[in-house]
Amino acid sequence: MFDRITVLLPADGLLFHTLTGTETLSRPFVLTAELLATDARIDRHALLGKPVTFTLPTDGLMNALSPRYLNGKITRIAVRSQELSGTRYAVYQLTVEPDLWPMQRDRNLRIFQSQTVPQIVQTLLKEYAVNVETRLAGNYRVWEYCVQYQESSLDFISRLMELEGIYYFFSHEADKHTLVLCDAPDQHQAFPGYETIAYHVTPSGGVVTEEGISQWSLAESVTPGIYSTDDYDFRKPNAWMLQARQNPASPVPGSVDVYDWPGHFVDHSHGESYARIRQEVWQAEHHSVSGSGTATGIAPGFTFSIINAPHFSDNGEYLVTSATYDFAENSYASGDTGDSRHNIHFTVLPSSVTYRTPPETRWPKTHGPQTAKVVGPKGESIWTDRYGRVKVKFHWDRLAKGDDTSSCWVRVSSAWAGQGFGGVQIPRVNDEVVVDFINGDPDRPLIIGRVYNEASMPPWALPAAATQMGFLSRSKDGTAETANALRFEDKAGEEHLWIQAQKNMDTHVKNDESHSVGGERSHYVAKNELNRVEGNQIQAVKGGTEILTGLSKVDAVVEQYVLASGSQLRLVSGESAIELNANGTINLIGKDFNFFVENDGHITTGGKLNLNTSGAKPGTSAPGAGHKGDIDAAVKEKFTPGKENKAGAIASAPADASQNAGAAANSQAPSFSGFGADVDNMVEKSPTMKQDITTLKKRGWVFKEGAAGKGTFADRQSRTITVDKSNMNDAAKVVQSLSHESGHALYKPDINVTSRETYLNSALSDEGAATLNNIRVQREIIANQGGDIGIAGNAANQKGYNGIYDSLSKGNISESEARTQIGRIFGKGEKTSTTNQLYEDYYGGWYDKNYPTK
Structure with a gap:
């Protein structure tokens, strides 16, 4: 009845013996074949992973056009010795699986975004070179975010297809097999020649003479x-x-x-x-319909119509959902062709019923939270949406670019989230966040916290500042010095609350406000102040009140103005004074006086009116000609540097109860830079230079004049910037020096002594930072009509420096790249002001001396 089953292998000398195994819809098949050979030395390793095809002859129930093929890849080989009919054979046992076999054995973590399940499936099948035919007719949702999480690629696509109602079978050919994706009953056809298969009863003890x-x-x-x-x-x-x-x-x-x-x-x-x-x-x-037979055209994914069924109502078309094969060719050993065995056990489903794969593949669960890095587009330090969500890059994601395409938008837990009220703290790009997953589903991440790491340290040095807690923000794209802050110091005896607004601060009290200070209070306003009171204002001071004004003061009232003193009221100005005493005495003193009235004038006295009385003495005194200077000095004394409180506001010096405004000591207004008014005026035209000096002062740096000819330099250890005395007569030179050395002082080079080259790059990047700062200050001053301070160093290098700065400004290179590029030019073209060596030789000599063996 049957012709012999044959096998096609990339090896000679192997004869087919048996083939068993199962094919099922939406499951990879596993076939086990035994092949016979008289040679046990066939290279088994060379066969692993290679294709093999079994050819099953068809009986041609309906004029079958071709044999049935079973094609796959060899995934395991075992060999044993067996004697059959007196002949010793080497029995090679092959395990054969589909091209899906690598996808069963891998394990991966991978993110797919904005794709349908068919797209995800076909992407992975293509990566593993699996032949695919798509017959899908359904419309499939786009998954915003879908994660393969610590699972094989086959498990990943299987669970997705089970959810979406997609299933597959294999179509075998002489040299390949194809995975066919389906989702509807009308996507199946009969195996050619097996459109109809008859049912027949096997005679007791007999054999069937035809397929069925x-x-x-x-x-x-x-x-x-x-x-x-x-x-x-x-x-x-x-x-x-x-x-x-x-x-x-x-x-x-x-x-x-x-x-x-x-x-x-x-x-x-x-x-x-x-x-x-x-x-x-x-x-x-x-x-559930099951059966067995010998028709080799019974194959999963194909249909057939049964005729002569045991029950007439069973006649009809069915879809094969599984087939278990039991084939044997024993004539090699026995010489009896009747020993061949061709059996297929199968399950079928009425072809009108839609097949769906049972959801048996486990969905992965995460096991606790993990951390990730917040990411965003290039150049963005804050990247969020209307819900306050952010993008992250998981540490396990090998394919992510580290930008806004790295993940879906991830929700951020908040201490308080109400309907239009609550707390908002958007994690920023490069922050490390703690991510958990809703119900353990890797497709649904949720940020539940944030953590520090070596690259992102706490705002206050720990453990020294362990008693401090609070918030220190960062201006967008700003530095450590640009921040809003709220800090609590809980050290016993030093408790302190610090609040800082980087720019503006608005406080709105909708009803009453009470303000109480148990000790002293300092109030400093750098520019103007406006107080407006809609009702009445009362100020009560138990002690004295002193008001000093550097220019003019105007008091104006619409109605009555009362100045009252319980003892004495004096109005003084230079050589003049008016004094009103509580006992009724009024004294005036001055050089000249003039009374002028438009109409009548009256002087009435209850006693005598004496004019030009001989020997009379003044009843009071005037401050004198230096009075204005004394007041000016007293005002300036209140703004003397060094009298700053912990919050950064200037505090007034305590007043001496015996001292009045007229006795204040003369003093000169201090220089902001420490190098005089001309330098200050130029610094004022550069926001960068002004901020640098302010920052360095807060950090304890000192600016001083050095010896002539000894060079200009910044000493990080002593926190001192020294400017060569020979530059002191040129304000532009001084500002140039300050801008360059401030660049050194504010930059923290990451010195790398792994090799001479890495050391030179890291050391010269310090010079790059200083030169970048110099150029930035120079351009700001020029833009504000303040003159040109120039760039420190060799004029021949300045074109290169400016070109690199321009590339940085356009966003073509990063700050780090700009520092490195300028540093290399600086090293080869600039000399130190102290040793007159090229900087490359200066730094290189230090390295050679300290690391002679590297």
Whole structure:
């Protein structure tokens, strides 16, 4: 009846003996073949991973055009010795699997974004060189974010296809096999020549003389009555997402309810589709038809129509869902062709019933939180959306670019999240955040915290500042010196609250405000101050009050103005004074006086009126001609540097109770830079230079004049910037020196002594930072019409320096790259002001001396 089964292998001398195994819809097949050879020395290793094809002759029930093929890859080889009919054979046992076999054995973590399940499946199949035919007819949702998480690639695509109702089978050819994706009953055809297969009864003890079906068995089983699934989408928090679907095949619909949560969907229609697919799984399981036969055209994924079925109602078309093969050719050993065995045990489903793969593949779960780095587009330090979500790069993600394409938008937990109220703290690019996953689902990350690391340290030095807690923000794209702050110091005896606004501060009290200070209070305003009171204002001072004004002071009232003193009231100005005493005496003193009235004038006295009385003495005194200078000095004394409180505001010096404004000591206004008014005026035109000096002063740096000819330099250890005395007569030179050395002082080079080259690069980057700062200050001063301070160093190098600075300004290179490029030019073209060596030789000599063996 049957012709011999043959095998095609990339090796000679092997004869087919047996073939067993199972093919099932949506499962990789596993076949086991035994081949015979008289030579046990065949190179087994050379066969691993190679293709093999088994050719099964067809009987041609309906004029079959070609034989049936089973093609796959050899994934295991074993050999044993066996004696058959007096001949010793080497029996080679081959395990044969589809091209999917590497996808069963790998393990990966990978993110897919904005793709449908068919797109994800085909991407992975293509990467593993699996031949694919797509017959899908359904419309599939786009998954915003889908993660393969610590699972094989096959498990990953299997669970997705099970959820979406996609299944597959293999179509075998002489030299390959193809994975066919399906989602509907009409996507299957009969194996050519086996459109109809007859059922016949095998005679007791006899054999069948033609291909057909010899056993046919039907069974029905109880399946659940209703399937329910639900989920939640934060973008539609009040949406009703629950989906329920009854199983009409259940004998007691609704009595057994299977409820799944979460359902892996965020759209109502997707949940409806998933519920329908689960219902179709049960419908397929409800009717179980199995059988066996010899028709080699019975293959999973193909249909056939049975005729002459045991029950007339069973005649009809069926889809083969699984086939278990048992083939043998024993004539090599016995010489008897009757020993051949060609049996196929199978399961089928009426072709009108939609097949769905049971959801058996496990969905991965995360095991606790993990950390990730916040990312965003190039040049952005804060990247968020309307929900305050951010993008992250997981440490395990090998394919991520580290930009805004690295993940989906991830929600951020907040200490308080209300309806238009609560707390907001957006994690910034490069922050390390703690990520957990809702219900352990890797597709649903949630940021629950933030942590420091070696690259992102706490704002206050620990453990020294362990008693301090609070918040220190950072101006967008700013530095450590540009921040808003709220800090609490809880060290016993030194408790302190520090508040800083980097620019503006607005406080709005909708009703009453009470302000109480137990000790002293200092108030400093660098520019103007405006106080407005809609009602009345009362100021009460138990002690004295002193008001010093550097220019003019105007008091103006619409109605009555009263100046009252319980003892004495004096108005003084230079050589003049008016004094009103509580005893009724009024004294005036001055050089001249003039009374002028438009109309009548009256002088009335109860006693005598004496004019030009001989020997009379003044009843009071005037401050004298130096009075204005004394007041000016007293005002300036209140703004003397060095009298700053911990919050950075200038505090007034304590007043001496015996001293009045007229006795204040003369003093000169201090220089901001420490190098005089001309330098200060130029510094004022550069925001960078002004901020640098302020920052360095806060850090304890000192600016001083050095000896002539000894050079200009910054000493980080002593926190001193020394300017060569020979530059002191040129304000532009001084500012140039300050801008360059401040660049050194504010930059912290990462010195790398691994090799001479790495050391030179890291050391010269310090010079690059200083030169960049010099150019930045120079351009700011020029832009504000303040003159040109120039660039420190060799004029021949300045074109190169400016070109690099321009590239940095345009965003073509990073700050780090700019420092390195300028540093290399600096090293080869500039000399030190102290040793007159090229900087490359200066730094290189130090390295050679300290690391002679490297």
